[in-house]
Amino acid sequence: MNLLPTISSEWLKFRSVRSTVYTLAVTIFLCVGIGALACFAERQQWPQEGLAKRALFDPVRQSLFGFFFAEIAIGVIGVLIISSEYSSGSIRTTLAATPRRLSVLLSKACVLFASTLVVGEASSFVSFFIGQSILRSTEPATLSTPGALRAVFLGGLSLALLALLAMGFATMLRHTAGAITVYVSVQLVLLLIVSALPSSWSDRVLKYLPEILTQSMRASHLKGAQFTSFSPWVSTLVLAAYAVAALIGGGWLLLRRDA
Numbered sequence: 001m002n003l004l005p006t007i008s009s010e011w012l013k014f015r016s017v018r019s020t021v022y023t024l025a026v027t028i029f030l031c032v033g034i035g036a037l038a039c040f041a042e043r044q045q046w047p048q049e050g051l052a053k054r055a056l057f058d059p060v061r062q063s064l065f066g067f068f069f070a071e072i073a074i075g076v077i078g079v080l081i082i083s084s085e086y087s088s089g090s091i092r093t094t095l096a097a098t099p100r101r102l103s104v105l106l107s108k109a110c111v112l113f114a115s116t117l118v119v120g121e122a123s124s125f126v127s128f129f130i131g132q133s134i135l136r137s138t139e140p141a142t143l144s145t146p147g148a149l150r151a152v153f154l155g156g157l158s159l160a161l162l163a164l165l166a167m168g169f170a171t172m173l174r175h176t177a178g179a180i181t182v183y184v185s186v187q188l189v190l191l192l193i194v195s196a197l198p199s200s201w202s203d204r205v206l207k208y209l210p211e212i213l214t215q216s217m218r219a220s221h222l223k224g225a226q227f228t229s230f231s232p233w234v235s236t237l238v239l240a241a242y243a244v245a246a247l248i249g250g251g252w253l254l255l256r257r258d259a
Helices: 004-016 018-048 051-056 059-063 067-088 091-097 101-137 148-173 176-195 199-208 210-217 232-256
Strands: none
Touching: 004 018, 004 101, 018 059, 018 067, 018 101, 059 101, 059 148, 067 091, 067 101, 067 148, 067 176, 067 210, 091 101, 101 148, 101 232, 148 176, 148 210, 148 232, 176 199, 176 210, 199 210, 210 232
């Protein structure tokens, strides 16, 4: 099965849509801008911080603080890459040109993953370097600091995996607003609900939630965590499994339903 022509076609559609370019720009702005703002706020607060809090401070995670907000923007991109075709009706043309529906889904996933990975990694490294320059009067990190390079790399990867998760939801629901609602609910609302449960329950469940997984991925250390988290690499595998499961579910429904 030669996917190159289909991937080329999907890439052309992806980069020619203005909303995609604008949303990617918003993603970069949120990552870098809010991360820099968070680092500036921490630098101002640093003289009043106690020794215990300084010992737990993670300068890498602080510089990647903006990724928490960028997760919403990247989810919108993941949803729109397929739901926009359903809303416009162009999905019929796409499937008529490429009858192998799984090829279409796989090509879209490849284009989405590659694009958001590049944007995510660029945003992660830029956020890190700008953030550490702002934190120079505190305890900044370098890429040689234990766990720093891993956290910066996985921070960019986390956005790409979340985009695939959102695409899986959109493929299953075929509706932009519905898919975005489900994505935001899984990413944020579910976190609030579980956090409100008794600690004996929430501590067991929280580490499986996508938002907690991404926080673990973007941390250079897990000191001071209020609950047990998976290690960064295990968190990456769990989040990847969620994304693959969503795409498999979407692919299965794509084969069974009419366009």
